Amino acid sequence: GHATMASNFVFRQLFDTKSSTYTYLLGDAESKDAVLIDPVIEHAKRDAQLVKDLNLNLKFAINTHMHADHITGTGELKKLTNCKSVISKASGAKADIHIDESDVIEFGTHKLRVFSTPGHTNGCVTYYIPEQGMAFTGDALLIRGCGRTDFQEGNSTNLYENVHGKIFSLPDETILYPAHDYKGMMSTTVDEEKRLNPRLTKSLSEFVEIMENLNLAYPKMIDKALPANKACGLYDLPEEYQT
Template identity: 55%
Template sequence: MLVFRQLFDPTSSTYTYLLGDSISGEAVLIDPVFEQVRRDAALIAELGLKLLWTLETHVHADHVTGAWLLKQRLGSRIALAAAGGAKGADRLLQDGERVSFGKRLLEVRATPGHTNGCLTYVLDDESMAFTGDCVLIRGSGRTDFQEGDARTLYRSVRARIFSLPDSCLLYPGHDYRGLTVTSVGEEKKYNPRLGGEIGEGDCVGYMKNLNLPHPKKIDEAVPANLRCGQPVAGAEASLGAEPGWAPLRFTFSGLWEVEPHWLEENLGKVCVLDVREPDEFTGPLGHIRGAMLVPLGELAQRAAELPRDKPIVAVCRAGSRSAHATAILQKAGFSDVANLPGGMLRWRGEGRSVEGGAL
């Protein structure tokens, strides 16, 4: 069974795609974004996958790839087009090659035009293809920089993408209107730049008159992506420093979590914030020794009562309200905050010490 997730970076409107083989657990990630590496790594871990490859559809001008950083953190390898001119990749892909993950594979199709090194990745059964900026939903990537050429783009799309079955789903590298997926049949019929009876000359005329502004991040993104995303000085500042006060885990939902066994051994180093109601705090589940009670509904107004010289671990009955509490505290300027997953139900279930509660 194929594991498939479509992820989104709102800053650059970039789609990142995770594909995995559920039997072997092997996976690939297409077009990762540097600032989203922590999110992507959390999802890969939660799904129990092993990332083999990060794949680029082209050298991007609007964001920096997360390929290098994922390689440092997860041991994945980097693959992109040989024609892209980037250095530091583990594999330079040519037209017709295949990238395998478990029993599944992606066929590499060269589709230049937006840039010289554009690739489209086609799933083995031709049920889906990942087109980068070559074909967008009712559009295409621009052709006015990075050796772009409208005639080449037109020919690439017609020969290498529109030759796929009409039912093949196309997943683009970007979308700026909230659209997520299209199909070969749709784009052949409705794409105003490349579909229908539009000829090569029509496409060229259309692309020459787009009059688009210069990409805002091109001067930063292109040089970085020609290094496969490796920072000049090895810094990871865009992600922020990893918290060092506890062995925390970052979740796909965007939360830091701390395990109960660490908390029990380090109660004196943190402030335990219980966000349940008072009757729950004194009820059958009891509460963690030394915990401070501030019900969730009062937390935003009472945040000033919390200490700022200690990390805060939020706890509730099952971990849901406390997860929301961490978000409230982060908005209030608290940086060292974590959730206790499973809450008091898990804490009691594991036989950890409590004050009060039923025996």
């Protein structure tokens, strides 16, 4: 079943076809405060326009982690709006605000709770909004999958334990919104992933073996994305992004 949505909660999912990244806009229809989770630099104008179209004020541009596959839109959004950038302390990236386990990000009457869920990277967090029954899992948990653990201090044991200990401990009906999907799927639930995730339904040792044998290609954007994302997209931009 579906969680009941409060009438003053605004929600939009957005997509970047190049990196298959999902961006999320969450807002309070009364106070007009809004946040963006995982904006992408190429779409900063689109996202700022949507915030404006919905008569919202962007308070925070938030990342679930330091992405290796695209440059965050955070820096551009800071130029286009009055938002502050937010990322986990453990990410090692610069930002206006650093968050950590059990911190709370408020916009209007709504609250995003921070769970530290490292494993894909050291600084991965999951944002949970209990009243809406939604969680934003970044690359810790993908739909029927999970983020790779062979770069950025990835650690498959940590990933497994954090997904099981934190994300899978949320109510079964919680809707999970990942940072990516490559098959046109947009959301899942705790129940589905506990039953159907081909990797995370396995034992820890089987999971570690699966993750060690993925033989994935070197991430093609990583050498451009990481230096830029370390500064939340504000500095160290590759030439083609400099304005």
